[in-house]
Amino acid sequence: MTSIWEPVIGLEVHAQLLTASKMFCGCRAQYLGMAPNSNTCPVCLGLPGTLPVINQVAVQLTIRTALALNCEIPEFSKFDRKNYFYPDLPKGYQISQFDLPLSLNGLLEFEVEGRLVRAGITRVHLEEDAGTLHHAGEIQNASFSLVDLNRAGVPLMEIVGEPDLRHPVEAPAYLAALRRTLIYLGVNDGNMEDGSLRCDANVSLRRTGASELGAKVEVKNMNSFRSIQRALDFEVARQTELLDQGQSVAQETRGWSELEQVTVSQRSKEEAQEYRYFPEPDLPPLVISRAYVAELRAALPELPMATRRRLREQYALSEEQARLISETALDAAYFESVVAAGAPPAAAANWQVQNLQALCNAAHISVSGCPVRPELLAELITMVVTDQVSGAVAKEVLAEVFETGARPSAVVLARGLGQVSDTAELERLVAEALAANQKASADYQGGNDRALGSLVGAVMALSRGKANPKAVGQLLRDRLPRK
Numbered sequence: 001m002t003s004i005w006e007p008v009i010g011l012e013v014h015a016q017l018l019t020a021s022k023m024f025c026g027c028r029a030q031y032l033g034m035a036p037n038s039n040t041c042p043v044c045l046g047l048p049g050t051l052p053v054i055n056q057v058a059v060q061l062t063i064r065t066a067l068a069l070n071c072e073i074p075e076f077s078k079f080d081r082k083n084y085f086y087p088d089l090p091k092g093y094q095i096s097q098f099d100l101p102l103s104l105n106g107l108l109e110f111e112v113e114g115r116l117v118r119a120g121i122t123r124v125h126l127e128e129d130a131g132t133l134h135h136a137g138e139i140q141n142a143s144f145s146l147v148d149l150n151r152a153g154v155p156l157m158e159i160v161g162e163p164d165l166r167h168p169v170e171a172p173a174y175l176a177a178l179r180r181t182l183i184y185l186g187v188n189d190g191n192m193e194d195g196s197l198r199c200d201a202n203v204s205l206r207r208t209g210a211s212e213l214g215a216k217v218e219v220k221n222m223n224s225f226r227s228i229q230r231a232l233d234f235e236v237a238r239q240t241e242l243l244d245q246g247q248s249v250a251q252e253t254r255g256w257s258e259l260e261q262v263t264v265s266q267r268s269k270e271e272a273q274e275y276r277y278f279p280e281p282d283l284p285p286l287v288i289s290r291a292y293v294a295e296l297r298a299a300l301p302e303l304p305m306a307t308r309r310r311l312r313e314q315y316a317l318s319e320e321q322a323r324l325i326s327e328t329a330l331d332a333a334y335f336e337s338v339v340a341a342g343a344p345p346a347a348a349a350n351w352q353v354q355n356l357q358a359l360c361n362a363a364h365i366s367v368s369g370c371p372v373r374p375e376l377l378a379e380l381i382t383m384v385v386t387d388q389v390s391g392a393v394a395k396e397v398l399a400e401v402f403e404t405g406a407r408p409s410a411v412v413l414a415r416g417l418g419q420v421s422d423t424a425e426l427e428r429l430v431a432e433a434l435a436a437n438q439k440a441s442a443d444y445q446g447g448n449d450r451a452l453g454s455l456v457g458a459v460m461a462l463s464r465g466k467a468n469p470k471a472v473g474q475l476l477r478d479r480l481p482r483k
Contacts, residue, residue: 005205005243007236008213009171010163013178014156015188016129016196017061022153023128024052024095031150032194044128044153046091051282054079058126058155059102059286061187064296065157066103066124068181068303073293077102079126079280087147088131096158098277101125102288108161109305110177112170119174120162129154132195138259157187163202163213168232172225175199180304184329192223201232205239205249214239214249219263221255231256235263307332315345324353330368341378344385351381355395359402371405372398380408388412390469392460433458434479441480 019029025043028034043050063073080098106121131149135142159178165171179197182188190197199222204214219235222228234256239249254263302310304326311332312322325335331352338348352367356377360370380401384394389412397411404411434441437458440451455476460469 006208008163008204009165010202011161012200013159014198017058017155019057023055023155029154036148039150062102062126062157067297069106069121071103071106078285079283080277083276088133096127097125112173119164122160124159127156129156172228203235215251218253321349334368337374338378341375343378343381347381
């Protein structure tokens with residue numbers, strides 16, 4: 001039965017920026033692996049008498065992101081103090097942006113289940129990250145928590161989405177598209193597991209067709225695409241059940257429990273006035289010139305959707321091939337280098353996204369950083385296309401090239417893996433295969449086309465994968481006339 005309730009979902013995404021230093025001091029922005037509370041100074045600890053200094057690169061990266069998301073860049077911006085008490089916030093307030101952020105009114109396009117979705121971006125603004133709390137167990141059951149302030153003050157960009165999503169499945173697709181964009185721009189590493197990319201969701205339900213929003217619930221602690229999908233599925237079901245029973249939904253913040261697969265109430269949801277925002281007195285306002293914005297806009301790289309479209313059109317790739325190859329800008333560049341080195345585009349795409357990607361996944365490295373340089377993959381593909389090696393042998397060769405970085409031609413020569421096309425040798429192998437597979441021979445002659453594939457496989461096995469499969473197929477057809 002169709003529900004009378006319509007989900008309304010908006011995402012708030014926090015992305016740590018790839019800067020060398022923190023937002024307002026000289027401490028390192030890369031803090032992972034350091035001893036707790038060792039990456040701090042009087043400024044990021046908020047000690048009396050210290051003054052913050054704005055990180056110019058962080059401002060640049062935020063504006064760069066906002067432009068890629070089709071945002072407007074106001075000429076005037078400022079920082080504000082967002083006041084709240086939490087153990088990992090050393091100053092008792094966070095330097096953020098409130099009414100005059102660095103950007104407004106953007107748009108993100110992404111695909112989900114074969115359809116194009118356009119979701120508005122309310123704003124992209126800049127702030128400092130808090131520290132981290134290490135809980136003894138899940139937060140709702142922890143017996144104690146430890147505070148580590150190494151992360152406090154790291155430049156944090158918040159991308160606030162409009163409540164334009166209408167189904168939980170759209171949320172991970174939105175985040176995946178945004179993550180690709182941030183990686184293409186070089187502003188964030190996209191690592192959700194380590195917390196450099198984090199996502200909160202605001203969820204409410206309203207009657208289908210209504211315009212007024214229901215009570216908003218914020219869901220936190222979702223650190224993977226799968227957990228986002230599951231948390232929102234659960235929360236929509238929970239709110240639906242309450243409303244169907246005539247109960248109200250409390251406006252609150254809830255955390256996702258990965259262990260229990262439920263959302264858990266954490267605290268009542270704050271309104272903006274509860275943070276007592278006021279302009280940060282220790283920082284000057286920012287005046288963003290139109291010339292500076294134009295300079296940053298001109299330096300934007302080709303973005304994921306445009307890259308996918310170009311790969312499809314320029315190289316006649318399938319939609320799926322173009323999507324996989326354009327996952328990162330480096331993957332796309334690798335593919336184009338393989339083609340430039342002489343490999344046919346369709347074959348280059350197949351070998352990259354299937355065979356090479358599988359090896360890279362097993363080794364936990366990227367395609368662009370693997371030992372198989374583009375010219376080596378192009379050489380191997382050319383050997384397959386020109387019948388110098390079979391596809392099965394080529395996979396073996398690729399694995400060795402991946403391990404050693406050797407040239408494919410050298411591996412083939414050293415191991416004697418060249419494809420057998422000599423007619424006399426192939427006729428011998430075919431005769432041996434036919435003698436050992438009389439039923440398959442009879443089945444093919446009786447009209448079973450699949451039996452021919454079995455016979456080709458038998459010949460390939462006898463030749464240890466070195467026989468030319470096209471020539472083998474023709475010899476078999478010649479030897480086995482149809483009845």
